[in-house]
Amino acid sequence: MDPAYAKTEEAKAVAKVCPAGAIQPDMEATVIEEKVAAVVWATGWKPYDAEKIRPYGFGQYANVTTNMRFERLASVYGPTGGKITRPSDGKEAKNVAFIQCAGSRDHNYLPFCSRVCCLASMKQAAYVRDQYPDSKVTVFYIDLRAMDRYESFLQKTKADENISWIKSKPARIEEDANGNPVVIGENTLTGERYAMPFDLVVLATGMEPHSAQDAKVPSDQASQDEYGFVTGGVLAAGCAAAPTDVASSVQSATAMAMKAIHAAVKRG
Numbered sequence: 145m146d147p148a149y150a151k152t153e154e155a156k157a158v159a160k161v162c163p164a165g166a167i168q169p170d171m172e173a174t175v176i177e178e179k180v181a182a183v184v185w186a187t188g189w190k191p192y193d194a195e196k197i198r199p200y201g202f203g204q205y206a207n208v209t210t211n212m213r214f215e216r217l218a219s220v221y222g223p224t225g226g227k228i229t230r231p232s233d234g235k236e237a238k239n240v241a242f243i244q245c246a247g248s249r250d251h252n253y254l255p256f257c258s259r260v261c262c263l264a265s266m267k268q269a270a271y272v273r274d275q276y277p278d279s280k281v282t283v284f285y286i287d288l289r290a291m292d293r294y295e296s297f298l299q300k301t302k303a304d305e306n307i308s309w310i311k312s313k314p315a316r317i318e319e320d321a322n323g324n325p326v327v328i329g330e331n332t333l334t335g336e337r338y339a340m341p342f343d344l345v346v347l348a349t350g351m352e353p354h355s356a357q358d359a360k361v362p363s364d365q366a367s368q369d370e371y372g373f374v375t376g377g378v379l380a381a382g383c384a385a386a387p388t389d390v391a392s393s394v395q396s397a398t399a400m401a402m403k404a405i406h407a408a409v410k411r412g
C-alpha cells in the first residue's frame with residue numbers, strides 16, 4: 145500500500161472490508177535478503193496527475209474526470225454499480241466528451257504517447273452508447289492511434305453517428321451555471337472556435353511508469369530512459385518497460401519469466 149494512504153481512515157475502512165485480511169495498513173516495511181538468479185521489474189504504471197493540467201480544471205470542476213475514474217464509474221464493482229452518472233448531482237451522463245492526449249505528447253506535461261488511451265476512450269465511448277441509446281459522445285483528438293490489431297474497433301466506433309470527432313487540442317474547460325463543463329477551443333480542420341457544454345468530460349490522461357519515482361531501479365544495476373521506463377540491466381515486463389495493453393504485458397511477462405528461468409538454469 146502507498147505509505148501516503150496507509151495511515152488514513154480510508155485505508156482502515158478498506159482493510160475492514162477485505163474478508164481474507166490481506167490488507168494490512170499497519171504493516172511495516174522490512175528488508176528481506178534473498179539470493180536470486182534474476183529480477184523481473186514488473187512495477188507497471190500510475191495515471192498522470194490530471195491536476196497538473198490546470199486549464200482543464202480537474203479537481204476544480206466535479207464533472208471533469210479522468211479515464212481511470214471513468215473506468216471505475218462504468219464498472220459494476222464501482223461506486224455507482226456501473227451506472228454512468230456525473231459526480232456533482234448523480235444525473236445520467238448522456239452527453240460525454242473525451243479529451244485525448246490530456247497532458248500527453250506535450251513537453252509541459254508528459255511528453256510521450258501512452259499507446260492505449262485512444263482505444264481506452266473508444267471502449268469507454270462504447271460503454272456510454274451501450275448504456276444510453278439516446279446518448280452523444282464527442283471525442284477531441286490530435287491524432288487517433290489504434291495500435292496493433294485494433295483498427296477495426298476504431299472503424300466500428302467511427303461508424304456510430306452519435307459519436308463525433310473533433311480534431312482539436314482544447315484550450316481550456318470552464319463551468320457554466322448548471323455545473324456543465326464547457327470545452328473551449330478551435331477546430332484544427334475548419335478553424336472554427338467552439339465552446340461546447342457537456343454533462344461529463346473525461347480526460348484521457350497517460351501512464352507514467354512507477355519505476356520513474358517510487359519503484360526506481362538501482363542505477364548501478366540497470367538503465368532507464370528519460371521518462372523512467374526500464375531499458376536494461378534487469379528484466380522488465382509490461383508497462384515497466386513501455387506503455388502497453390494487457391495482452392502485450394502478459395506476453396512480455398511470459399518472455400521475461402522464460403529469460404529468468406534461463407538465467408537460473410545457466411547458473412545451476
Ligand SMILES: Cc1cc2nc3c(=O)[nH]c(=O)nc-3n(C[C@H](O)[C@H](O)[C@H](O)COP(=O)(O)OP(=O)(O)OC[C@H]3O[C@@H](n4cnc5c(N)ncnc54)[C@H](O)[C@@H]3O)c2cc1C
Binds near residue numbers: 359390
Ligand atoms: C483508462 C485505461 C483503460 C485501460 N483499458 C485497457 C483495456 O481495456 N484493455 C487493455 O488491454 N489494457 C487497458 N489499459 C492498459 C492496462 O491498464 C495496462 O496494459 C496494464 O495495467 C499493464 O499491466 P502491468 O502489469 O505492466 O502494470 P500494472 O497493472 O500497473 O501492475 C503493476 C503492479 O505492480 C505493483 N507495484 C508497483 N510498484 C511496486 C513496488 N515498488 N513493489 C511491489 N509492487 C509494486 C502495482 O501495485 C501493480 O499491482 C488501460 C489503461 C488505462 C489508463
